Amino acid sequence: MALEAWYMDSSDEDQRKPHRLRPHQPVSLDELKKLGVFHWRLDADHFDSDPELRKIREERGYSYMDIITIQKDTLPNYEEKLKMFYEEHLHLDDEIRYILDGQAYFDVRDKEDRWIRISMSKGDLITLPAGIYHRFTLDETNYTKAMRLFVGEPVWKAYNRPADDFEIRQKS
Numbered sequence: 001m002a003l004e005a006w007y008m009d010s011s012d013e014d015q016r017k018p019h020r021l022r023p024h025q026p027v028s029l030d031e032l033k034k035l036g037v038f039h040w041r042l043d044a045d046h047f048d049s050d051p052e053l054r055k056i057r058e059e060r061g062y063s064y065m066d067i068i069t070i071q072k073d074t075l076p077n078y079e080e081k082l083k084m085f086y087e088e089h090l091h092l093d094d095e096i097r098y099i100l101d102g103q104a105y106f107d108v109r110d111k112e113d114r115w116i117r118i119s120m121s122k123g124d125l126i127t128l129p130a131g132i133y134h135r136f137t138l139d140e141t142n143y144t145k146a147m148r149l150f151v152g153e154p155v156w157k158a159y160n161r162p163a164d165d166f167e168i169r170q171k172s
């Protein structure tokens with residue numbers, strides 16, 4: 001199935017719900033690209049020998065990778081981390097995530113500051129550009145396993161909004 005994304009409603013209901021607008025307002029891959037968000041669909045069952053993943057990593061310099069499993073029983077400080085991931089924030093580097101199992105949502109702000117929800121499932125690799133405001137949540141299945149990729153040494157620092165003084169936020 002193709003990657004699905006849509007504009008979100010503004011209800012305070014459980015963050016794990018889809019939060020689709022009524023009527024539903026989908027967002028295309030082209031619209032995501034205009035925001036600097038890129039997507040690949042890969043073979044997550046064979047990620048350790050996948051030539052397509054190897055090529056992406058080589059071409060883009062994603063030398064670092066680790067794997068995080070996000071579920072209550074295995075992730076230390078699970079509640080605290082989920083709360084942190086769902087705070088609106090930015091990074092000074094691209095955020096590159098590859099869903100190896102389960103599913104989750106990444107939300108990104110568009111140029112008019114509206115939330116777009118991106119539904120990620122097994123096989124989806126996404127890159128969010130440095131400086132974009134975003135957040136992450138599990139969906140109602142409460143489980144995902146993701147590869148985290150970086151160019152060089154990872155920098156985990158997240159800057160919660162407001163963080164508009166950075167040069168990366170100055171460009172149009």
Ligand SMILES: CSCCC(=O)/C(O)=C/O
Pocket residue numbers: 068085095097134135136146148158
């Ligand atoms: C799927 S990895 C956890 C989320 C994360 O690392 C992050 O920075 C969310 O914005």
Ligand SMILES: [Fe+2]
Pocket residue numbers: 089090091095134135158
């Ligand atoms: Fe992030």
